[in-house]
Amino acid sequence: MTTKDDLMAGFAGESQANRKYASFSNKAAEEGFTKVATLFKAASLAEEIHARRHLQVYGIPSTVENLKAAIEGETEEFTHMYPEFVKRSQEEGNEDATRSFTYAMKAEQVHAGLYEKALSAVKSGKDLEVSKVFLCPVCGNVALESAPGACPICGVPGKKFQEITL
Amino acid sequence: MTTKDDLMAGFAGESQANRKYASFSNKAAEEGFTKVATLFKAASLAEEIHARRHLQVYGIPSTVENLKAAIEGETEEFTHMYPEFVKRSQEEGNEDATRSFTYAMKAEQVHAGLYEKALSAVKSGKDLEVSKVFLCPVCGNVALESAPGACPICGVPGKKFQEITL
Ligand SMILES: [Fe+2]
Ligand SMILES: [Fe+2]
Ligand SMILES: [Fe+2]
Ligand SMILES: [Fe+2]
Ligand SMILES: [Fe+2]
Ligand SMILES: [Fe+2]
Structure with a gap:
């Protein structure tokens, strides 16, 4: 094991903790524990910070x-x-x-x-030549320029697609 | 391997792709490719959707x-x-x-x-008894009720701490 490996292992752990805590936050809110949900959200964002720094130090090409x-x-x-x-x-x-x-x-x-x-x-x-980028919030499909009438992957109406901006 | 294992493996991969694409989006924006950055951001959010669904199907206690x-x-x-x-x-x-x-x-x-x-x-x-939750944006430290004068972990001034709400 080298520090390079450790950075990648740390990144993997932090990324998963980031996503797990976000789901645990939703679960706590569902159960009525809104302050515990807020704590899980704060820790989720903390793990996002850790993941980003580890990857940055690893090196982004x-x-x-x-x-x-x-x-x-x-x-x-x-x-x-x-x-x-x-x-x-x-x-x-x-x-x-x-x-x-x-x-x-x-x-x-x-x-x-x-x-x-x-x-x-x-x-x-x-740069990529495109004016708008849309995301299907159900299946993760991505469409350029305009949303389809219905998502060809999951069938959700195109009006549910979200325009993504930086 | 079982489907349970596959759900966890899928969750691990999606979580890391979610965080990688977010960093790749920042990198593309730095290089002036703002539309490529937008595409990376959309795909990052797509992988977040995949990670959440896999974990949900796996089961959240x-x-x-x-x-x-x-x-x-x-x-x-x-x-x-x-x-x-x-x-x-x-x-x-x-x-x-x-x-x-x-x-x-x-x-x-x-x-x-x-x-x-x-x-x-x-x-x-x-529920946890707390009125406010704060996050250090540099090191991921979390403080309850109020931000410290300076972060005891990374030294950043407390006024940089962000209040986290649901
Ligand atoms: Fe943590
Ligand atoms: Fe962490
Ligand atoms: Fe879809
Ligand atoms: Fe993808
Ligand atoms: Fe994915
Ligand atoms: Fe800090």
């Missing part, structure tokens, strides 16, 4: 390299990881898991395609 | 159980993981890593103490 890494990760997920998870969840008859894996699998394929477009632009020194 | 798990995780981090990481980074002379690990180690100890207070309250059916 250029956007070209980040896009290549993102395409590689997304492609692995939608071609291998999620298809295997979907298959196993179907064999186990766990429909909620099948839905969760399927939404992610299809959204990752969309993400990979959009990152490819971005990579082509950035490689020639230009 | 009661707040009492969540607090116990959080205390266990924080304690492992501040008593074993981070002390080891700090030591190794010092041996390697990586001062930025030592600072990042030290901030996290000390903040986790504070988090564990606050979760203990919350657990005592929730075990007797009550």
